[in-house]
Amino acid sequence: MNDQLYQYLLLLGDNPLILGHRLSELCGHGPSLETDIALTNISLDLFGQVRHYFQYAAKLNGENQTEDDVAFLRYEHQYKNTLLVEQPNTDFAYVIGRQFLFDAYHLPLLEQLMASKDKQISAIAHKSIKEVKYHHRFSSEWVKRLGDGTEASHQKMQTAIEDLWPFVAELFEETPLEQAMKEEGIGADLSQVKEKYDADVQNIFELAQLQRPDHQYTQSGGKKGVHSEQLGYILADLQYMQRAYPNMTW
């Protein structure tokens, strides 16, 4: 098996897995029926993408592995999602802030992956980008609505962005795995993703009357399997059935 490719698929699949999970926690609790439907829709899209990545990973692995083994049966340190996507649904501003800060990365990431030499990854990216364009439109519209809505919503949106900002840098920290995949023409070039990210975020923040945070400190580790305290609780939920009732068909 090509272990690097396998690991790279985990890296690509774990962000939508954990973000999809966070969004799915909100189902039935949104501020309006319309936003509830939209957030559930995004969650559904993300899980659809996860299935594509993990079905491919399971096939590479052989040994009768399934997408569910990949999704549910790893230990904490084997999950490679960034810290940003595991942050909690503190309030709607955090949900929107987290979504926008991820979508602004996800979109140019997929643009790069469409050109991947790996045909499967390229096909997944082609399919996913249509969905992610919609996610980006939804989240950026809401950043503007909250940022340039009322005084209270502006405050909440600015606070959420301040609190989430330390997790942004990790999206662009190139791990040895990502470097190797980039050099093989399979993975994305994160420096190019970052260029688009910075321009996009700057533009939306201006339209939303938001200040781009200027703090220098950053938090990272997720891509290498060192997570925040949040992930353990997510996995306790996510893995509950598979751990409590092992080796059964559902």
Added chain:
Amino acid sequence: MQDLEKAFQARIDAGEVIEPRDWMPEKYRKTNIRQISQHAHSEVVGMLPEGNWITRAPSLRRKVALLAKIQDEAGHGLYLYSAAETLGISRDELYDQLHTGKAKYSSIFNYPSLTWADMGAIGWLVDGAAIVNQVMLTRTSFGPYARAMVRICKEESFHQRQGYEIMLTLCKGTEVQKQMAQDALNRWWWPSLMMFGPPDAESTHTEQSMKWRIKRKSNDELRQYFIDMTIPQAEVLGITVPDPDLKWNEERGHYDFGEIDWDEFWQVVKGHGPCNKQRLDARKNAWNEGEWVRDAAVAYAEKQANKQEQIAVAG
């Protein structure tokens, strides 16, 4: 006035569809608002017991199917609120009636979803019972409600098959899974039968609703139809309904069944079921915590409209 009412009844009797702008008796309007909004609230509150298992769904395939199902329910809530709004009431007023307890929703959602098998049992029994009620409503006299029901019924029957398929997988699985399925059936069976409402003799709304074709079959008829349909399905699963008196009656051509615990039913209707408080609190919290978000959306839309206006004036 009496002539108008007579003419209205004649239209109903001739099988005509009533549209929002048509003249209608005030009580017809109110009854429809009550029934449609109760139905809309049921869709929205009904998202909660199933939502309880999304994060713990046992496979990606099941998780996606469950999310999609709950999203459909939110969509049904939207069509139904829109249908109710055509009768001259706003969505905010309808929510307010839900939050203050003035409006009811289906009592079944006041029961807890305790295991994964409940996702199967809810789809199979609760959606199954809902379909029996709703198929009749596709030909109800009020046009917007009837049309919403056509679309909803198609999706509900898909949900019902999906729920049954979850049960089937459990029943073909390990002993533990089969026990989980049986336990879910034990807990959901009686509440599902209560979904058809009190016995005809005690049902306060039935007679007038039948006359106006808001309702087309009585509670007891529908309940019997549901039982007759469901028992063979339980037999295929190899699990049994928790009713020692259940028995095929050759003469009637129907199943006889045991006494329903109507005291329990009325307790839950009055707000004393196992999850009434949690369900209503969850809806109220979502609404109250969402207020600043809705206010922001309105304020932003106004600002954008003003900008457009200024551009138009300057231009």
